[in-house]
Amino acid sequence: MVLQLHGFPTSTCTLRVAVVCKEKNIPFDFTLVDLLTGEHKKSPFTDVQPFGQVPYIDDNGFVLYESRAIGRYLATKYASQGTPNLVPADPKANALFEQAASIETANFDVFASGLAWELRFTKMYGGETDEKRVATLIASLQAKLDAYDVILGQQKYLGGNDVTLADLFHLPYGSVIVSIGVNEFDKRPNVARWWKDISTRPSWLAVKNGL
Incomplete structure (x- = not known):
């Protein structure tokens, strides 16, 4: 299953995750969370992200939010592909x-x-x-x-x-x-x-x- 990125197209934190995906050559499907209508502040979004903030990812059932944490996770999981050492191991x-x-x-x-x-x-x-x-x-x-x-x-x-x-x-x-x-x-x-x-x-x- 392709990584699912739930966010808003121009959200700074959503783009922070997207640029990591591009650096690591990770394909992803993007799901719009409409900030303009307040979709992020109500269920079902808050059932997953209780702070009501974008983005979050769903990696084959593993759900993670906070863009910097997501970046670290992706760079570590996919350490062998794309740009090396985004999170150094040494x-x-x-x-x-x-x-x-x-x-x-x-x-x-x-x-x-x-x-x-x-x-x-x-x-x-x-x-x-x-x-x-x-x-x-x-x-x-x-x-x-x-x-x-x-x-x-x-x-x-x-x-x-x-x-x-x-x-x-x-x-x-x-x-x-x-x-x-x-x-x-x-x-x-x-x-x-x-x-x-x-x-x-x-x-x-x-x-x-x-x-």
Whole structure:
């Protein structure tokens, strides 16, 4: 049975899973969960995902949600195909990967997703942008990317010299903030080189505009 991906076509977290599938050459069938009608907030979706958030996968009866957990599962299960070492097996390499993955969660996602919400999604739902919060988020992101530039001046990718899930996890929200005019990547040479590398990968180009 082909992997089933349940999500919304342009959802950042859904695309985070889709890009991993493409990197690992994993075929999947996509099932639309209509966020616009609130399908994700009621049964039968919440019977599977009690938080009412997309996506989840069904891998021949094994159901899993949370996009980063799904990414780790797929990269590990299909380690022998597609891009190697997205989750390194060597203990030291794996520790560096987990360090990089933690950096993405704590030092990038919180600021990039906040900016995406304030500058795009709030307006979509009829709200008003909190300009003070935007300024704070941008200042915080700038400081974090200064640290990224130091790390990426010493190695090709965030977890070492091979691309890992930690790099790919940046793609959905990174692309959103670039599209709304917050392009802090190009202001730092090492970050700019890294972002160009990961954001032009065929896997991301195949899914970035939606499923």
